[in-house]
Amino acid sequence: MAKGNKLKRYAYPMLGVLNELGITRDFINDGKWPKKLHHCYTYVKNKDYEEYVMSFGKDIELATKFTTLVMTEVFKGKLDKLKFKVG
Secondary structure, three states: OEOOOOOHHHHHHHHHHHHHOOOEEOHHHOOOOOOOOEOEEEEEEOOOEEEEEEEOOOOHHHHHHHHHHHHHHHOOOOHHHOOOOOO
16 A cells, blocks of 8 residues: 555555455464464565555465455456456
8 A cells, every 4th residue: 555546545445455354363373474374464664654464375265256346346347347367
């Protein structure tokens, strides 16, 4: 959430989606990129921006559910306009 990109207003709704899915904050490891923290996220405050970092491990279904809920419920977008590129 870089300053000026207007995404900070979506932080709490996005965190609500994580909470709804049973993904909780790992306060002990805040400031660090999670290595294998399945079902956890950390908060990292960088010089120019803040980020919430999570690992879904190999749980493709949970990653898909999170993305779907954020895109439709938080950003009010349509999934038919969403494109992914992997690799």
